[in-house]
Amino acid sequence: MSSPKPELTSQYDAFGQKYTNVFKAMPTAALETANLRAILTPYLVPDSRVLDLACGTGYFPRLYLQWGAASVVGVDVSPVMVAAARQQQQTSSSSSEMEKENLQFQVGNALSLGPLPEGPFDVVTGNWLLNYAGTEAEMTQMFASIAANLRPGGVFVGITPPMVDQKDMDAVVAETKDLYRDERRAAVLGYRITYLHRVDEGGLHGGGWEVELSAGRDEDEKVTFRTFRFPRAVYEEGARRGGMKGRLEWCKVEMVPEARAAAGEEFWREYAASEPHMALMVVEKGNE
Template sequence: MTSQYDDIGAKYNVFKHLPTSIVETQNVKDAVLPYLAKTEKPRALDLACGTGYYSHKLLEWGAGYVFGVDLSNSMVEVARQTISEQQKQEGVLRFETGNALTLGKIPDEEPFDIATGVWLLNYSTSLDDMTKMFKSISANLKDGGVFVGVTPHPTDDVTAFAEMTNEVQRKQPSRWGVTVNYYEQLESGEGWRTEVIGHGEPRVSFKNFHLKKSIYEAGAKAGGMNGKVTWTEIKLPQEAVDKTGTDFWDMYFTNGPHMGVIVVEK
C-alpha cells in the first residue's frame, strides 16, 4: 500500500507550526470534548491520524484508548515512535496502516464511542468515495457514537471559493505560510482538485479535493450515519490572536475560514 505521504513522513509536522493550526486544534477540541465527556474512558478511532498529533490530543482531552489509522506506512511508523513507554504498558494507544475507503469493521476491536477524521474526507474524489468512507466510520462506531471531521471550507459554491482563494493568494502569496492551489474543476461538478503547498522548510506539498458541502452530508447518510449533521462555527482562539495580532485574521474570516468542522451522529 503506497501513499503520497510515504515520502513526507515526519516532514508533515511543519503544518502544525502554522498560525492556522492553532485555530484548527482549538476548534477540533471544542467539537470533541462534549462527546468525550459522555463516557468514562471513551474509545476513540483517529482516521487519517498521520504522525499521531490528534491521537495524542484525544488522550489528553479524555479518551481512554485511541486507535490511529493512516494510509501512509511512513507516517504510521513515525506515529509509533511517539508512543511513550507508559502508554505502551497501559495499552492506550495503537497505530496501524489502513485505507478508510476500504477499512470496514476493524478486526479484534470493539466499537468506538467517537471517530475523528482531521483532513480525511478531503481525499474523497466523489460522492461514491465519501459514502465508502462513512461506511467505514459507521462500521466502527457504537450506536449513538459520533464522527468529528475537519474538511475544506463548507460551501456548495466551491467554484466561487476556489476563485476567491486563488486571487487572494496571488496578491498575498506568503500570508498564511501555506498555499492551497485550486487547479482543476472535477468533471462531475462535485468540486475541485487542490494542491496544498507549505512554505516552510522542509518544503512539503500534497494533493487532495474540495467537494461541495452537500456531498459530505449526502455521503454521511448513504454511509449509514443517520443521526444529526452539524457544521460548527469556526471560532478564533485568543492564543491565535496573541501569536499574530488581530489584523492578521481580518481577511481570514471576511473571505471564509479555510476549514470546516462537521459533526455527524450515528
Template sequence: MSAFYDAIAPQFQQSRALPFRHHVEAYTYLNLIGEVTDQRILDLACGEGTYSRLLKQRGAARVVGVDISAQMIALAQQAEATQPLGIEYIVCDVQALGQIGDFDQVVASYLLNHAPTREQLLGMCQTIFANLKPGGRFVSINNHLEQPPETYGICEQYGFTKQISGDLREGTPITVSFPSEGSVFSIEDYYLSQDTYECALQTAGFPQVQWHSLSISPEGLQVFGADFWQDCLDYPPIIGISCQKPGASDS
C-alpha cells in the same frame, strides 16, 4: 497515496507548528470533539499521531490511530516509544478497514477531502458509521471545499496556499501547499460539494450532518490580535463536520 504521504511525513509533522494549525485548526477540532474521558476513540487519517496523543492525554480510555502511510505511522510509533500512552496504530486505507470496534467517537482530520469521487467518499463514510457504537459521534476537520477560489489568497498570511485549476466541479483537485525548510510540499485534495458530502454521510446511515464554523483560541487572539484572524473567519479555509449515529447515547 501511501507512497506520497511516506515522502512528506516529516514535513507534514513540522507544519503542525504553524500558528493557524494550533490556534484555529486544533482549537476548533478539539472543542468539537469535546469530553473524551473514558471514551474509546478511533482516529482516522491520524498521520503522525498528534491528535491521537492529545486525545489519550485528555483521558480517553482507548485510542486507535489509522493511516494509509507507513511512514506517518512510524513517526507515531516513535512518539509512542518515547512517551508510552498505550495508543494502537494501524497502517490501512480507511475504505479497506472494515469494522474493528464499536467506538464512542470516530474522529478524522482532513480525511474526507482526499476522496476524488462520490463512491470513494461513501466508502469512507461507511467505514466511519460501521465503527461507531449506537449513539456514537463522528467529528472531523476538513478543507472547506466551498471556500470561493477568489479568496484563496487569504491563506498565505497563515502559512499555506490553496490553488485550483479550473472551476469548482466534482472531482476537481485543490492543491494545498506549505513551506518547509526552504522548500515547499503540497497535498492534493478534491472538490466535492457540501450536498455530496451530506448525501454520502446520510447514505452511510447518519440522519443529520452539522457544519461548524471556526474558533480562535484565546491565546491566539492575545498573541496575534483579532484583526490578524478576521480573514480566516470571513473566508474560512477549513470547516468542522459532526454527525451522530442513531441509537442509545450511553455505553
C-alpha cells in the same frame, strides 16, 4: 483490513514527521486544535474509545488521551506516517505510560477499512480525512468505514475544508484564485492554495475541485500535496448513504485567544481576507 492503494500513500510517504513539523507549527493549527477540543471533549466520557482516521504522525490521538479518551487507535494510509507515529510514541520523553498502553497506530485505508477488531468505538474522528475523497462514491465509502466502526449512538467528528453550496462553489474558486496567487500574502501566511481543475463532472452535484496545498517557509521544509473539495451536499449525502443516519451539524469556527496569540495581526488580517480554511462536521450514527 484492506491494504491501501499505493497511489494514496505516495504523497505522505515522502513527508513522514516533516508534515507534522510544518503544519502544527502554523497559527492555523492552534485554531484547529482549540475548536476541535471544544466540540469533541463532551463526547470523551469515561471509558470512551476513539478511532482516529488519517492520524498522520499521531498529533491528535495523543491529545485525545489528554482530553479524556480512555484509549485511541490511530489509522493512516501511509506506512511512513504510521512508522513515525510509533517511533515518537516509543522514544519521546513526553510519552507517558498511559499513552504507551492505551494508544496504538496501524496502517489502513479509510476507503475500504471494514470493522476493526478493536471496535466498535464510541467516537470516530477524521481531521483532514474527507478531503481525500476524490469522487462522491469515495465520500460514501469513507463514511461507510466510519459507520462500520462506530457503536450504535456513536459519533463522528472531523475537520473538513470550508463548506459552500454547489451554486456558490465556482464563485468562491473564481474569487479566491487570484488572492491565493499573491506572493506577498503567501509569504505572510506560510501556505498557498491552488485550485487545479474540476473533478467528477458526472456526479449528482456537478463535481468538485482538485486542490494543491503547499506549506513551509523554506524549501527544505516545504510540503506540497493534493486533496479535493466538494460542495456541502456531497459530504452530507455521503454520510447518509454510508450509514450515518443521526444528527448532522456543521459547527461554527470560533477565533479563540490561543489562536490569536499564535500569530501577529498581519497574519490574521490576511487570513480573514478569504473564507476560513476549515469547517467542523459532527454526525451521529443513530441507533440501529
